[in-house]
Amino acid sequence: MTDTAIAWDTYSGQRPERRPVNSRGETTWFNWTQYQDHGPGVELLEAGPGDRVLDLGCGKGGNAAHLTAVGMHPVGVDVSPKQLAAARSRWGDMPSLELHQAEAVQFLQQDRAYDAVYSVYGAVWFTDPARLLPAIRARLRPGGRLVFSQRPPVEGCYGCQASYIPRGDDEDPLVVKRWDYEPEVWEQVLTEHGFDDVHASVMAAPPGRRTVGTLIVSARA
Template identity: 80%
Template structure:
């Protein structure tokens, strides 16, 4: 197992399971932010009826399963075997859902069918070198296809490749993974450099009474 897979396996153990229902009583739903019952939903993806969509860093599979429940052909990819095992256990029988354990760029390189939409929710777009990932996504997006992703806004002055720390036991050093942080105009510049157009990047404020950290949501088109 790679160091990256070990790190995300460790992270998986620290994350709670998705609730059985949300505030509206739904058993599947789409969530872009770190807060429950907050923000927009799957409409940002603009997936055509019967379209094929890729979740890069699908984690335990809740967002991809929701899309499959809407009649979309949803493909979830994650590098963590533990995350994928949890996704398979809960959502594996969902019609229209595929789950794959793979690194994002490698999976894109092997795919031959293409996608109408690629998305990432605090996932692989945040934690993969954009010089490798964005060309791979661009190659697999069908003409006019959407790329949409969300992540935490950057700390002021800390842009580009940064370190994220995943804690372990009290006597163990944390695990380190790389992430890529840009302000909205920085993402616009980077995406256009790799052939994407129609870029919109905005920070959605946290819900009232929560921490001040919002969610950066970026939308663009091939």
């Protein structure tokens, strides 16, 4: 197992399971932000029933499961066996949901086309955009959407940064790389890689004591 897979397996054990239902009583739903019942939904993908949609860094599969429930054909990819095992345990009976263990750029080398590609705090955040964006662009059908979300960058900390995943008290944390840019820089980077209709902005956190919003970026092939 690669060091990256070990890191995300460790992270998987630290994350709570998705609730059985959300505040609206729904058993599946799409969430772009780090907050429950907050923000836009699947409409950002501009995809519909029958469309093939790729989830890069699908984790435990909740968002992909919702796409299945509304008639799309999602393909979830994650490097972590434990994340995928949890996804299969909860959502494995959904016939149109595909789940694959692979690194994102490696998976995109397969000759398959997608109507939309998305990443929610997933592989787009944790993969070098110079490698990943051309691979995504090559697999999106003309007019297809790329949409991703992640935390906004810390002021002054841009480009490749380190994320630390804690382990036991006597163990050093695991380290994975992430790529942090301000919204206008993401717009420039995506445009340079051949995407059009690029928009990047930070959605404010829900009311309360929370202050960190969610960076949401969209583009069109």
